[in-house]
Amino acid sequence: xxxxxxxxxxxxxxxxxxxxxxxxxxxxxxxxxxxxxxxxxxxxxxxxxxxxxxxxxxxxxxxxxxxxxxxxxxxxxxxxxxxxxxxxxxxxxxxxxxxxxxxxxxxxxxxxxxxxxxxxxxxxxxxxxxxxxxxxxxxxxxxxxxxxxxxxxxxxxxxxxxxxxxxxxxxxxxxxxxxxxxxxxxxxxxxxxxxxxxxxxxxxxxxxxxxxxxxxxxxxxxxxxxxxxxxxxxxxxxxxxxxxxxxxxxxxxxxxxxxxxxxxxxxxxxxxxx
Amino acid sequence: xxxxxxxxxxxxxxxxxxxxxxxxxxxxxxxxxxxxxxxxxxxxxxxxxxxxxxxxxxxxxxxxxxxxxxxxxxxxxxxxxxxxxxxxxxxxxxxxxxxxxxxxxxxxxxxxxxxxxxxxxxxxxxxxxxxxxxxxxxxxxxxxxxxxxxxxxxxxxxxxxxxxxxxxxxxxxxxxxxxxxxxxxxxxxxxxxxxxxxxxxxxxxxxxxxxxxxxxxxxxxxxxxxxxxxxxxxxxxxxxxxxxxxxxxxxxxxxxxxxxxxxxxxxxxxxxxx
Numbered sequence: 001x002x003x004x005x006x007x008x009x010x011x012x013x014x015x016x017x018x019x020x021x022x023x024x025x026x027x028x029x030x031x032x033x034x035x036x037x038x039x040x041x042x043x044x045x046x047x048x049x050x051x052x053x054x055x056x057x058x059x060x061x062x063x064x065x066x067x068x069x070x071x072x073x074x075x076x077x078x079x080x081x082x083x084x085x086x087x088x089x090x091x092x093x094x095x096x097x098x099x100x101x102x103x104x105x106x107x108x109x110x111x112x113x114x115x116x117x118x119x120x121x122x123x124x125x126x127x128x129x130x131x132x133x134x135x136x137x138x139x140x141x142x143x144x145x146x147x148x149x150x151x152x153x154x155x156x157x158x159x160x161x162x163x164x165x166x167x168x169x170x171x172x173x174x175x176x177x178x179x180x181x182x183x184x185x186x187x188x189x190x191x192x193x194x195x196x197x198x199x200x201x202x203x204x205x206x207x208x209x210x211x212x213x214x215x216x217x218x219x220x221x222x223x224x225x226x227x228x229x230x231x232x233x234x235x236x237x238x239x240x241x242x243x244x245x246x247x248x249x250x251x252x253x254x255x256x257x258x259x260x261x262x263x264x265x266x267x268x269x270x271x272x273x274x
Numbered sequence: 275x276x277x278x279x280x281x282x283x284x285x286x287x288x289x290x291x292x293x294x295x296x297x298x299x300x301x302x303x304x305x306x307x308x309x310x311x312x313x314x315x316x317x318x319x320x321x322x323x324x325x326x327x328x329x330x331x332x333x334x335x336x337x338x339x340x341x342x343x344x345x346x347x348x349x350x351x352x353x354x355x356x357x358x359x360x361x362x363x364x365x366x367x368x369x370x371x372x373x374x375x376x377x378x379x380x381x382x383x384x385x386x387x388x389x390x391x392x393x394x395x396x397x398x399x400x401x402x403x404x405x406x407x408x409x410x411x412x413x414x415x416x417x418x419x420x421x422x423x424x425x426x427x428x429x430x431x432x433x434x435x436x437x438x439x440x441x442x443x444x445x446x447x448x449x450x451x452x453x454x455x456x457x458x459x460x461x462x463x464x465x466x467x468x469x470x471x472x473x474x475x476x477x478x479x480x481x482x483x484x485x486x487x488x489x490x491x492x493x494x495x496x497x498x499x500x501x502x503x504x505x506x507x508x509x510x511x512x513x514x515x516x517x518x519x520x521x522x523x524x525x526x527x528x529x530x531x532x533x534x535x536x537x538x539x540x541x542x543x544x545x546x547x548x
Contacts, residue, residue: 209505238513239513255509
């Protein structure tokens with residue numbers, strides 16, 4: 001469950017509430033990993049918020065070194081997590097701490113066992129296999145605009161970008177997809193989440209939008225020819241912008257609209273009727 | 275010939291040189307209209323640049339009022355123009371001065387007679403029928419992000435945006451296209467031009483790129499439902515980014531790549547051979 005950052009953190013938060021529900025509601029055991037953050041209170045702050053939703057337990061697992069991330073005693077709490085929450089900060093810092101460690105292994109085990117893994121901002125980027133580490137902002141693609149690195153790899157068919165609308169990241173997401181159009185680009189706005197089931201069924205929730213960059217019909221790109229910071233030519237990129245209530249199927253790249261029938265004027269409904 | 279602004283203004287300028295060539299080279303009579311600009315020397319500066327290319331004549335037609343724009347004596351010079359150049363500035367200022375005047379009529383007459391009409395920055399926006407008057411920057415579309423107004427209408431199938439990459443204008447161009455997908459969105463980077471023949475054959479030249487937003491396969495947009503500054507949902511937008519040498523056919527929306535055979539490794543060429 002990647003979140004685009006800056007989500008509503010009150011008890012009315014659509015996003016955090018959904019995370020708590022999916023993690024088991026009153027039976028949820030939530031572990032917060034603030035390793036991406038440079039601030040000292042990030043983890044405790046989220047624990048306090050989750051506690052307000054009336055869950056079974058919340059715990060801040062503050063990892064400061066790879067040694068800790070590999071210490072079974074340190075990370076034992078993860079084994080009973082039904083929900084794991086990766087905070088914002090810097091995805092490179094997060095991966096440099098936990099990449100290839102016992103902590104990452106247990107996260108994968110819990111994910112396979114049905115626990116919900118959520119990440120906001122840097123934590124969202126870290127979920128994918130092909131992770132956007134950093135890059136430049138801008139509407140349109142150019143060479144060296146995006147630096148990719150291996151992420152946690154909980155989902156390998158997408159690459160996630162966050163603070164998407166707010167930080168003008170269309171160009172770098174298109175560039176990431178142009179490297180290998182097998183990957184679906186998912187740009188998530190602030191206060192917006194993209195809930196992905198293990199079966200690849202996705203749902204947009206929150207106040208912003210999710211931009212899908214789909215290279216399945218890409219006819220050509222000259223990313224292999226563009227030098228330095230040259231603009232990159234791309235022919236046939238498909239772009240969707242989806243908002244609250246839209247669904248997306250990662251398997252066939254099909255979109256389902258929310259039921260808007262209440263908004264439709266009667267005359268339009270009549271046209272659709274048999 | 276819309277130009278994305280900030281074009282190279284030396285005697286090596288690919289863009290200004292092409293404009294001069296298309297206008298007749300040594301036989302060119304070029305009239306510069308700086309009405310969009312708030313600066314007093316914009317027109318004279320361009321006249322000086324064009325003179326360096328060795329043309330027959332260049333003239334700065336400085337229009338300060340609608341009365342002047344309607345005065346046959348004032349604008350008589352336009353009748354012999356083989357090339358007309360609209361400078362940057364503010365497209366709203368330009369249209370408020372010449373919209374519906376004799377000046378605009380003569381520009382249309384000269385265009386029909388084969389003269390080249392070029393515009394840079396604000397002057398580029400002014401060429402289309404559906405003109406982007408102003409708007410907000412950003413990578414992804416939201417309601418009220420773009421204000422459209424009638425432009426000069428020399429070309430009605432596209433809407434032009436400029437300084438495209440530099441000012442992050444993907445969102446507002448997508449929004450403009452979502453209003454009516456009959457219109458092709460053309461976002462032109464700085465120091466880049468999109469040469470359009472009367473037959474609708476287009477060519478990209480310059481150091482940046484041209485982004486094409488093609489709504490012909492748009493399956494759905496909720497632009498009619500989005501309130502205030504809500505994000506807009508769009509399903510099935512096609513986006514191309516084209517660079518120097520690419521061609522685009524406005525009639526069938528087909529792209530032709532530049533001949534890159536010199537760059538292709540031998541093994542790839544062999545695959546294409548019969």
